[in-house]
Amino acid sequence: MLTDTITDTDFVKFWNTVLEPKFTKYRHILQGGLSRHSAAVLPNLPIRKGMSVLDVGCGWGDMSLQVAEVVGPGGRVVGIDCVDAFLQAARKDAAAKGLTNVQFLRGDAEVALPENEFDYVIARFGTMFFTNPVAALRRMRKALKPGGGMTHIVWRRREDNPAWQAAKDITLRYLPPPGADADTCGPGPFSMGNEEMTGIMMKSAGYEGVTFTRVDEKIMVGRTPEECIAFALAIGPGGEVFREAGAELAEAKRPEIEREMRAFFESEERDEKGIWAPTSSWVISARNPG
Numbered sequence: 036m037l038t039d040t041i042t043d044t045d046f047v048k049f050w051n052t053v054l055e056p057k058f059t060k061y062r063h064i065l066q067g068g069l070s071r072h073s074a075a076v077l078p079n080l081p082i083r084k085g086m087s088v089l090d091v092g093c094g095w096g097d098m099s100l101q102v103a104e105v106v107g108p109g110g111r112v113v114g115i116d117c118v119d120a121f122l123q124a125a126r127k128d129a130a131a132k133g134l135t136n137v138q139f140l141r142g143d144a145e146v147a148l149p150e151n152e153f154d155y156v157i158a159r160f161g162t163m164f165f166t167n168p169v170a171a172l173r174r175m176r177k178a179l180k181p182g183g184g185m186t187h188i189v190w191r192r193r194e195d196n197p198a199w200q201a202a203k204d205i206t207l208r209y210l211p212p213p214g215a216d217a218d219t220c221g222p223g224p225f226s227m228g229n230e231e232m233t234g235i236m237m238k239s240a241g242y243e244g245v246t247f248t249r250v251d252e253k254i255m256v257g258r259t260p261e262e263c264i265a266f267a268l269a270i271g272p273g274g275e276v277f278r279e280a281g282a283e284l285a286e287a288k289r290p291e292i293e294r295e296m297r298a299f300f301e302s303e304e305r306d307e308k309g310i311w312a313p314t315s316s317w318v319i320s321a322r323n324p325g
């Protein structure tokens with residue numbers, strides 16, 4: 036454990052108690068959707084046999100496992116996440132695949148990461164949640180050997196991700212916005228969507244050669260309209276408004292919110308697998324100066 040001797044922050048406690056059960060319930064939607072954004076990217080990264088790679092905010096670890104196959108037995112992958120249940124699932128999947136070159140560790144990237152140890156650092160939809168993003172991005176850079184590379188994937192702006200935003204807009208028509216002291220999962224999913232600001236963060240964290248590549252992918256947001264609605268009210272910007280409004284008010288407004296959400300999701304593309312919504316991410320790559 037990286038944070039054995041450090042008490043969990045409120046943020047880590049929140050992930051382990053409030054968010055974890057919701058994420059686990061909708062793993063098929065989340066992992067299925069997020070992996071579509073890394074599928075085209077991973078094969079083009081300069082990750083080779085024998086390399087050591089760190090996956091920050093690895094979640095259920097599917098990307099760590101894919102990279103473990105690429106680096107092979109002579110290489111090594113470490114997945115770090117702050118949620119125990121995700122790490123347990125990741126370890127189980129690694130064992131089922133017979134992968135012995137991958138290790139999953141409990142850690143808070145805001146508090147501590149290994150230093151000067153890795154050839155490459157990756158993160159898929161994990162860095163937007165950092166409360167102090169420049170400090171955490173710098174810590175990720177320091178995890179690299181000199182000259183090492185990093186790639187993280189983050190959502191582009193809210194207007195480029197209309198399904199996430201629609202869920203929030205609909206709930207806000209019936210419920211108040213979360214207060215300034217609300218329990219949240221950090222600055223939020225779109226906090227790195229602005230290319231100019233995130234470029235400044237990367238440079239402030241000490242990276243060089245920063246590039247942004249846009250990825251547009253349709254992702255399955257639920258197998259049925261009912262599942263889309265339940266997912267949108269559990270996770271993401273709409274889920275946050277619903278949760279923070281308090282059970283009494285939220286439940287009173289649920290029928291109207293669900294009616295409007297149903298109309299929205301029924302207007303999205305549908306096939307035999309489910310309902311699909313367009314989403315857009317940045318693949319941000321950079322180097323630790325050599």
Ligand SMILES: C[S@@+](CC[C@H](N)C(=O)[O-])C[C@H]1O[C@@H](n2cnc3c(N)ncnc32)[C@H](O)[C@@H]1O
Binds near residue numbers: 091095116142144164
């Ligand atoms: C949206 S999920 C993405 C998970 C995984 N990378 C994927 O793409 O399936 C964000 C992940 O970041 C983790 N996370 C958020 N803040 C973290 C921190 N400070 N340190 C370590 N992990 C963190 C969460 O526990 C969660 O697993």
